[in-house]
Amino acid sequence: MKLYITAGSPYARIARIVILEKGLEGRVEIVPAQTRLAESPYYRVNPSGRVPYLVRDDGVGMEGSAVICRYLDHLDGRQVFDLPAGDPGWEARRLGALASSVLDGLAVWGREIVRPENEQSPTIIRHETDRARRMADLWETEIEHPLMRGALNLVQITLACALGLEVRNPQLRWRPQHPKLSAWFDRIAARPSFTATAPPH
Numbered sequence: 001m002k003l004y005i006t007a008g009s010p011y012a013r014i015a016r017i018v019i020l021e022k023g024l025e026g027r028v029e030i031v032p033a034q035t036r037l038a039e040s041p042y043y044r045v046n047p048s049g050r051v052p053y054l055v056r057d058d059g060v061g062m063e064g065s066a067v068i069c070r071y072l073d074h075l076d077g078r079q080v081f082d083l084p085a086g087d088p089g090w091e092a093r094r095l096g097a098l099a100s101s102v103l104d105g106l107a108v109w110g111r112e113i114v115r116p117e118n119e120q121s122p123t124i125i126r127h128e129t130d131r132a133r134r135m136a137d138l139w140e141t142e143i144e145h146p147l148m149r150g151a152l153n154l155v156q157i158t159l160a161c162a163l164g165l166e167v168r169n170p171q172l173r174w175r176p177q178h179p180k181l182s183a184w185f186d187r188i189a190a191r192p193s194f195t196a197t198a199p200p201h
Contacts, residue, residue, distance in 0.1 A: 003068070004033040004045060004053040007169060012052040013197045014065045017157050018072050018081065020193035022175075027075070034045045069154060081154050086182040092147055095155045098138065103162035103167055105131045110169055129171065134180060136174040152191075160188045168201050 003019070005012035019028050033042040035049050047054040054062045054071065057075045061066050073081040083089045107110060109128035112120055139159065142148065148156060163185050166172045188194060 001028045002055045002058055003028050004031045004042065004055070006033055006035055008167060008199050009051050010107065010195065010199070011050075011065045011197065013161045013164075014154070015052040015054070015072065015166065016026065016033060016197045017161070017193045018069045018154075020196060021152065022072060024072060024075065024082070027193045028072070066154075084172050088092075088147070091145070092153065093146055095142065095145060096158065098135070099155050099159040100151050101166055102132070102135045102139070103158055104111070105135070106162050106165045106169070106172065109172070110165060113169060125171075130171060132174060136178050140178045140181050143181050148184065152188075160185060160194065164189065164194075164199060170198055177180050 003012075003015060005016060016030065019025060019030075022136045033045075033051055033053070035041040035051060036040060040049070042048055045055070046063060048063060050063060052063075052065055052068055052069045056062065056071075062071060070083060074077050081113075105128050109125060109132070112124050112128070147153065150158075163174060163181075166174065
């Protein structure tokens with residue numbers, strides 16, 4: 001199988017972490033893709049141009065970190081990232097949506113600040129700055145939830161990949177006033193799967 005990624009994509013990083021945590025390095029080849037480039041050869045592999053994109057052994061392609069991670073988790077018949085049953089499952093979905101909200105907002109902000117300065121939208125940047133601040137405030141409380149303190153799960157991975165974007169956005173200052181969130185992030189970021197997939201500065 002081949003997983004197409006870009007080194008700075010937090011969405012691709014989520015899938016890469018699952019590969020490492022599951023020990024699937026020998027089954028999945030990591031392939032750098034050129035995105036946001038006119039006539040990129042990658043568009044012949046995935047017409048949407050997005051990453052991550054998994055090409056299975058049967059040649060069928062799958063887009064989106066959520067479906068890719070679920071597929072990878074089921075490859076060996078030993079699922080470790082499936083949602084729990086009952087009320088804990090709804091809690092996992094609730095927290096997962098909050099983590100995805102952080103990630104999606106920071107991704108929009110990150111794409112905006114790499115545009116030429118005369119094409120950047122101050123309105124979008126201000127909106128995402130404010131959203132990031134509000135969400136950091138929320139997560140300072142939610143980070144004490146048992147699902148964020150137990151075995152590694154996709155909610156934790158998603159939130160950590162979002163917060164890890166601090167290395168690519170000097171204006172993303174989520175740590176002040178959030179000591180519990182900062183301490184949690186530092187612990188999870190020290191895992192080998194996270195250090196191996198850390199985004200470039």
